[in-house]
Amino acid sequence: xxxxxxxxNGIPAGVMYSLVALCIVLIHNGTNVVxxxxxxxxTFAAYLVVIAQTLFGAPLWLAIASSVVISALFxxxxxxxxxxxxxxTPLLVQVIAxxxxxxxxxxGMRAFMGPDPWPFPAxxxxxxxxxxxxFITSANVAAVAIAVIITVALFVFFKVSKYGQAIIAACxxxxxxxxxxxxxxxxxxxxxxxxxxxAAVSAILMAPVxxxxxxxxxxxxxxxxxxxLGGFTSLPGAIVGGILLGLIETTAGxxxxxxxxxxxxxxxxxxxxxxxxxxxxxxxxxxxV
Amino acid sequence: MRxxxxxxxxxxxxxxxxxxxxxxxxxxxxxDSTIKIGFVGSMTGPAAIWGSGNMAGATLAFEELNAAGGxxxxxxxxxxxxxETSAPKGIAGFNRLVQSDKVFAVFGPxxxxxGVPMKATxxxxxxxxxxxxxxxxxxTEPPAPxxxxxxxxxxxxxxRGIANYxxxxxxxxxxxxxxxxxxxxxxxxxAVGDRLKELKMAPVANEVFNAADTDFTSxxxxxxxxxxxxxVVYGYPAPSAIITxxxxxxxxxxxxxxxxxxxxxxxxxxxxxxxxxTKFVTTLEHQPESDFPAIKKFREAFQKRFPDLARQGRPxxxxxxxxxxxxxxxxxxxxxxxxxxxxxxVKALESMDGYETGISMPTHLSATNREGNTKMYIAVIKDxxxxxxxxxxxxTK
Numbered sequence: 001x002x003x004x005x006x007x008x009n010g011i012p013a014g015v016m017y018s019l020v021a022l023c024i025v026l027i028h029n030g031t032n033v034v035x036x037x038x039x040x041x042x043t044f045a046a047y048l049v050v051i052a053q054t055l056f057g058a059p060l061w062l063a064i065a066s067s068v069v070i071s072a073l074f075x076x077x078x079x080x081x082x083x084x085x086x087x088x089t090p091l092l093v094q095v096i097a098x099x100x101x102x103x104x105x106x107x108g109m110r111a112f113m114g115p116d117p118w119p120f121p122a123x124x125x126x127x128x129x130x131x132x133x134x135f136i137t138s139a140n141v142a143a144v145a146i147a148v149i150i151t152v153a154l155f156v157f158f159k160v161s162k163y164g165q166a167i168i169a170a171c172x173x174x175x176x177x178x179x180x181x182x183x184x185x186x187x188x189x190x191x192x193x194x195x196x197x198x199a200a201v202s203a204i205l206m207a208p209v210x211x212x213x214x215x216x217x218x219x220x221x222x223x224x225x226x227x228x229l230g231g232f233t234s235l236p237g238a239i240v241g242g243i244l245l246g247l248i249e250t251t252a253g254x255x256x257x258x259x260x261x262x263x264x265x266x267x268x269x270x271x272x273x274x275x276x277x278x279x280x281x282x283x284x285x286x287x288x289v
Numbered sequence: 290m291r292x293x294x295x296x297x298x299x300x301x302x303x304x305x306x307x308x309x310x311x312x313x314x315x316x317x318x319x320x321d322s323t324i325k326i327g328f329v330g331s332m333t334g335p336a337a338i339w340g341s342g343n344m345a346g347a348t349l350a351f352e353e354l355n356a357a358g359g360x361x362x363x364x365x366x367x368x369x370x371x372x373e374t375s376a377p378k379g380i381a382g383f384n385r386l387v388q389s390d391k392v393f394a395v396f397g398p399x400x401x402x403x404g405v406p407m408k409a410t411x412x413x414x415x416x417x418x419x420x421x422x423x424x425x426x427x428x429t430e431p432p433a434p435x436x437x438x439x440x441x442x443x444x445x446x447x448x449r450g451i452a453n454y455x456x457x458x459x460x461x462x463x464x465x466x467x468x469x470x471x472x473x474x475x476x477x478x479x480a481v482g483d484r485l486k487e488l489k490m491a492p493v494a495n496e497v498f499n500a501a502d503t504d505f506t507s508x509x510x511x512x513x514x515x516x517x518x519x520x521v522v523y524g525y526p527a528p529s530a531i532i533t534x535x536x537x538x539x540x541x542x543x544x545x546x547x548x549x550x551x552x553x554x555x556x557x558x559x560x561x562x563x564x565x566x567t568k569f570v571t572t573l574e575h576q577p578e579s580d581f582p583a584i585k586k587f588r589e590a591f592q593k594r595f596p597d598l599a600r601q602g603r604p605x606x607x608x609x610x611x612x613x614x615x616x617x618x619x620x621x622x623x624x625x626x627x628x629x630x631x632x633x634x635v636k637a638l639e640s641m642d643g644y645e646t647g648i649s650m651p652t653h654l655s656a657t658n659r660e661g662n663t664k665m666y667i668a669v670i671k672d673x674x675x676x677x678x679x680x681x682x683x684x685t686k
Contacts, residue, residue: 002510005539013504055600107333114601115337117527119558126561128538135539210503211527211559215335218501246504253507259470259497261507 004134006250012140014246015147019202020223021238023195029233030171030191033094037102039220044105045071046203046212050118060121068200075196079189110214120207143205151239225269231282318393319629323366327386327395334374336400339422342607343399344369349594350615360623368392376406383407387416401425401473411436417635421614422607432659437638439617439661440610440649442572446685448480450665451546454683455519456488465494465517467508467532469524477548478523493517500525509535519544526551530559537563553605554578557674565672570665572650576676577604583647587612613649620644
């Protein structure tokens with residue numbers, strides 16, 4: 001019975017990593033930038049909900065809506081004010097800039113909202129379902145369901161919609177896309193907005209489960225691992241990578257040792273990087289020499 | 290083992306000889322009208338959970354003192370340094386306070402991860418250091434002549450106290466331990482295990498977790514397999530809150546008891562209703578939200594002085610221990626008299642035997658004891674998520 005409980009808990013734990021990985025991959029695919037501050041952007045979005053509730057007395061729905069809108073604007077701000085001006089600098093400069101954004105957000109929240117963890121309102125009424133001895137919480141069900149919806153929506157958007165196709169075109173060949181009339185600046189800006197809206201959605205799902213504190217964004221480390229497992233260029237890969245990581249962690253911790261949980265998880269990651277550098281869903285990179 | 294014994298012997302010899310050391314009979318940082326006190330602590334980074342509170346509490350105490358005319362005619366000049374939860378920065382900050390700012394004494398640091406690596410630097414400086422909150426026993430084992438701790442209880446004592454409570458008071462016989470993987474968890478939970486061994490028992494499970502983890506399914510299920518009647522969770526508030534929820538979510542009904550790190554005022558809300566009945570260690574007989582007169586007076590003064598922190602639901606434990614620690618420091622300076630020297634200040638601290646701030650545990654120090662508090666209380670989270678301190682302090686020596 002414990003194996004079923006491990007799966008029942010491992011999947012939602014992994015979905016938390018998947019949500020982070022999904023947007024890291026989205027930003028990377030779209031703009032070539034690896035956003036090391038993304039975890040802190042999720043934390044920031046969660047704090048926006050708390051701020052709206054505690055400082056302005058907003059009801060939960062309004063607090064969530066405010067968080068989504070401000071996150072979107074903040075994503076646009078990151079692109080227009082920080083990353084667009086340095087778009088032609090070496091990639092390392094852009095990566096450092098994302099690290100700086102993350103640190104500024106984390107320490108800013110620590111200073112403004114205090115270093116202590118904050119209670120975060122549950123999106124769904126807390127309930128525990130007992131399925132023949134396997135316990136499943138309503139928060140975990142909601143997280144998995146919404147993650148599936150987001151993935152399907154993104155998949156359809158990029159495969160079916162014209163705008164999604166335009167984004168893919170701009171990502172693959174920015175110069176070519178601009179020649180045929182696609183505004184690369186608009187495409188990049190829209191990717192940042194979408195990723196930032198998803199940061200708010202992730203925040204609302206994550207914070208009640210993993211506890212909101214200024215350091216909640218550290219979960220992004222696992223999100224990066226999930227992205228690497230999935231191939232770093234594949235959106236479905238990010239989802240599968242996250243869930244796999246969650247399952248590996250829980251089962252290794254249970255069957256081997258809780259102290260070895262991370263050793264096994266990161267060991268698998270290193271093995272994937274060595275033997276399958278393209279990840280589970282990525283495409284092998286071929287270079288003519 | 291041999292090296293450790295020799296090191297301890299050397300430390301005790303040094304401790305014995307220290308009283309005759311004239312280096313400490315100085316008045317650095319003291320003028321006719323001021324006393325320079327330095328603070329080094331974590332105002333940013335993960336340990337700000339304690340450091341920012343220690344600084345805010347001490348700031349309030351010193352400002353109140355200065356407004357009342359100071360101590361023995363001198364006002365406190367409080368100089369603060371942020372260690373950013375980094376030991377190298379803590380050491381650099383301490384050296385700056387001592388060498389550049391030339392402070393009389395230091396208040397802090399605020400976390401084990403920063404404080405323990407700083408110990409050698411602090412000990413060799415000879416500058417009196419008063420630690421108001423963190424709990425690593427390594428700061429007082431072996432004792433350094435100039436380093437004192439008040440208010441908080443060290444993890445070794447806390448672990449013993451938890452084991453004593455569960456076995457002797459609660460009559461538990463199957464105790465599981467879930468501990469943080471760092472020095473904090475290893476020391477505290479190790480002490481629980483050591484005390485259980487003395488009581489002819491062994492933990493039925495002993496699981497480890499990382500402070501930054503967000504899922505603890507494997508630990509929780511391993512504990513469930515051991516079918517305990519009590520579970521000790523020795524870790525920081527965020528992971529402890531998730532663990533407590535997950536323990537209940539998989540149907541475990543055993544008693545849960547957390548370390549003093551979970552005694553912060555908003556912990557019950559972090560865990561939620563599912564955590565009602567969870568117990569925790571506290572070194573405050575009256576919690577910061579209580580209406581005990583001395584606490585109420587402190588809370589009102591704190592919230593008036595720091596409205597931005599009041600908005601965060603403070604004062605919290607770190608604020609309270611910072612305030613109480615500063616009051617203890619002030620009292621020792623007062624007792625040291627008009628001719629204030631570091632030696633006189635240390636002697637005044639050593640003479641404290643039962644000094645009460647009204648909001649923290651009484652301080653008992655001596656020429657050979659640098660650990661001001663050896664008692665703790667157990668508190669419980671009630672159904673309405675308020676907290677109740679159970680009667681009777683637990684002696685942990």
